[in-house]
Structures are given as structure tokens and as C-alpha cells.
Amino acid sequence: MQGLKRRVVYITLYEGIAIVAASVGLALMSGQGLGHSGVLAVIASVIAVLWNLSFNWLFERWESRQAVRGRSVWRRIAHAIGFEGGLIVFLVPTFAWWLGVSLWTAFVMDLGLVVFFLVYTFVFNWAFDAIFGLPTSAAGAAQPA
Helix, strand or coil, rough: HHHHHHHHHHHHHHHHHHHHHHHHHHHHHHHCCHHHHHHHHHHHHHHHHHHHHHHHHHHHHHHCCCCCCCCHHHHHHHHHHHHHHHHHHHHHHHHHHCCCHHHHHHHHHHHHHHHHHHHHHHHHHHHHHHHCCCCCCCCCCCCCC
């Protein structure tokens, strides 16, 4: 499976599983009901997808104006920190407002979700590629690094 179909299946599965897992995690961390936490997980998912689209557009626009091309380890680190930092800026106040907790409590909850999503993303991508095959960009003979 390749192209747009692959992306739609990927996003649908990834976000669907993420919403269920985040709902349970938020319910456990906040002591609120699963329904209340589930709505927050959906809101967080929408924010994350919109931020991902916006941030990557901005990052790639900045990147295209740089004299040095390619994605070094430092550029990838800057990308990851920028994305996660921006997501924290959006999610922490949303969590605090929705759950009626302090910004600090919401920040700690968000950190718990960040740790979860690091592991989840790694496992999900590995399983997705094992089930649906590699994308064209990664298929074929490995290139030297």
C-alpha cells in the first residue's frame, strides 16, 4: 500500500489507537470519567494533527532558506524540540481548562503522554510497516548513511 491510501490508513489507525490509549491515561491521571477524558483525547488529537501540519509547513519553509541542505542530527533535534514544545504550549492550557487542574498538573500529565507517545510511535511504525510493507521511499536496497 502506497501514496495517499497509505497515509489515510496510517493516520486513521494511529490516531484511533492514540485516542483510546490517551483517554484511558487521562482518566487514570485525572480521576475523571472515561467519557470526559475521551473528549479531551479527541481534542488533543485534533490539535496535534493541526499543529503537525502547521509546524512542518513552517519548518520546511525555514529549512528551504538555509544554506546547508539535508537533515543533520542537530536539525532533526531542533525539529523534534520545536514540535513537542509547540504542542506543549497548546495542550497544557487545554488540559488544565478541561480537567479543572493547575497548569503544573496539566504539564505533568502532558509529560506522561509524551513518554507514552515516544514508545507508542516507535512500536506503531514498526508494526505498521510489518503489516503493510515499507513505503516506496524506504523500500529497496539500503543506502550507506
